[in-house]
Amino acid sequence: MNDAWLIILKRDLLLAFRRRSDVATTLFFFLIVSSLFPLGVGPEVAVLSSIAPGVLWVAALLAGMISLNRLFAADFTDGSLEQMLIAPQPLALLVLAKILAHWLVCGLPVVLLAPLIGLQYALPNDALLVLVWSLLLGTPTLSLIGAIGAALTLGVRGSGLLVALLVLPLYIPVLIFGAGAVAASQHGMSAQAHLSLLAACSLLSLVLAPLATAAALRISVE
Amino acid sequence: MLMVQGLACLRGDRLLFKNVGFELNAGGLMYVLGENGSGKSSLLRILCGLLKPEEGGVFWNGKPIDLDTDIYQADLTYIGHLNGLKDDLTALENLQISARLAGNQVDDAVALNSLAAIGVARCANLPVGVLSQGQKRRVALARLWLTRSQLWILDEPFAALDTASVDVLAARLGEHMSNGGMTIITTHQEVTIHAQSTQTLRLSA
Known part of the structure; x- marks a missing residue:
């Protein structure tokens, strides 16, 4: 049973490796969006560091979202999704493996790149550290919730935009706590509460999202 | 029944x-x-x-x-009108993944044998994306030599x-x-x- 979970994880990572350009797109998107703001707003340190938490988090949100379409679309068109649905394995577990692969490929690189971008915004060291922590705890939620949206809009025309409309409002709590954590640390307060709430969001969606996604996939494939 | x-x-x-x-x-x-x-x-x-x-x-x-x-x-083994193959994986990789997903452990030799049975052994290490329609179909059908x-x-x-x-x-x-x-x-x-x-x-x- 656990074996099947690993097979899907390995397969998706291997596919991502064979299609490295797709992964790079997400990362460059994050890089460019978050680099546009200093160019547009101007190089004033006070302004930049006050908008930094929000801007970086929104950029991470959007970067996570543009890659959502790929989560199930290819499996849907080539028929591997059908095979996953009728495999003698719990579908939610297979879905979780796909979401984990998606996060490793699209979420984790953003987390690792974020402190570098944070430097552009003159974030102090402790705020950078909080930024990394908040993204590390928050981005899994983005992949998990995003998977529900991706599954629901599977095979629908114009699903790219639809998934954004569906999923972005659900990202709001993560955005508030994530950006809040960084802002709190900038103002010399503890980010502990925000980070705990982010972790709570992640755990809750870890339990519920795979089940909801599996149900949505069954409906979409009909 | x-x-x-x-x-x-x-x-x-x-x-x-x-x-x-x-x-x-x-x-x-x-x-x-x-x-x-x-x-x-x-x-x-x-x-x-x-x-x-x-x-x-x-x-x-x-x-x-x-x-x-x-x-x-x-x-149950179901092969629909979609092949369920990944264009970026080789025929061998595709076959092994689908067999293991269905709960059958297969090593390289066994998987190669079943590709050979339906005459696509030569394509084993090619990405499925470069194969012809008929060859893809045969790679998908090779599962029938593995399934129990x-x-x-x-x-x-x-x-x-x-x-x-x-x-x-x-x-x-x-x-x-x-x-x-x-x-x-x-x-x-x-x-x-x-x-x-x-x-x-x-x-x-």
């Missing part, structure tokens, strides 16, 4: 078929025939549990398939195959039935398959 009772299928607001019922026993082969759009693929998808019927039920060894889903799915499941549901397995491959596949299906397997198949081609009992279900649009 597969038992099907009073199936009806509605796509949109169009009734594809109703009152479809049959029994399929060990060693039995069933052809599902009908024009394009008469609901053959939909029927097969209902039998796999991918599609919910409007009415009626499908029973495997006396139990509804949506109750003991895992047991039924372990006994009893019930095979095949949607147009002979489409896009050359005559030599059709004969190889027909022989493999015959072998499956002589081992007590069951096959449900849709096809537009005249192919002789040996089975202990053969029945035909005709869907009319």
Whole structure:
């Protein structure tokens, strides 16, 4: 049973490796969006560091979202999704493996790149550290919730935009706590509460999202 | 034993078929025939549990398939009109992944043998994306040499195959039935398959 979970994880990572350009797109998107703001707003340190938490988090949100379409679309068109649905394995577990692969490929690189971008915004060291922590705890939620949206809009025309409309409002709590954590640390307060709430969001969606996604996939494939 | 009772299928607001019922026993082969759009693929998808019927039920060894889903799915191999192959993976990788997902452990040699059985051993290490339509189909069908499941549901397995491959596949299906397997198949081609009992279900649009 656990074996099947690993097979899907390995397969998706291997596919991502064979299609490295797709992964790079997400990362460059994050890089460019978050680099546009200093160019547009101007190089004033006070302004930049006050908008930094929000801007970086929104950029991470959007970067996570543009890659959502790929989560199930290819499996849907080539028929591997059908095979996953009728495999003698719990579908939610297979879905979780796909979401984990998606996060490793699209979420984790953003987390690792974020402190570098944070430097552009003159974030102090402790705020950078909080930024990394908040993204590390928050981005899994983005992949998990995003998977529900991706599954629901599977095979629908114009699903790219639809998934954004569906999923972005659900990202709001993560955005508030994530950006809040960084802002709190900038103002010399503890980010502990925000980070705990982010972790709570992640755990809750870890339990519920795979089940909801599996149900949505069954409906979409009909 | 597969038992099907009073199936009806509605796509949109169009009734594809109703009152479809049959029994399929060990060693039995069933052809599902009908024009394009008469609901053959939909029927097969209902039998796999991918599609919910409007009415009626499908029973495997006396139990509804949506109750003991895992047991039924372990006994089932379905190859639809989509091949379920990843263009970026090699034929060998594709075959191994799909076999392991279905619960069969296979090593390289066994997987290569089954690719060789249907004549695509040369393509084993090529990405499936560069293969022709017929070769892709054969890579997908190579699963039939690995699976141990009893019930095979095949949607147009002979489409896009050359005559030599059709004969190889027909022989493999015959072998499956002589081992007590069951096959449900849709096809537009005249192919002789040996089975202990053969029945035909005709869907009319």
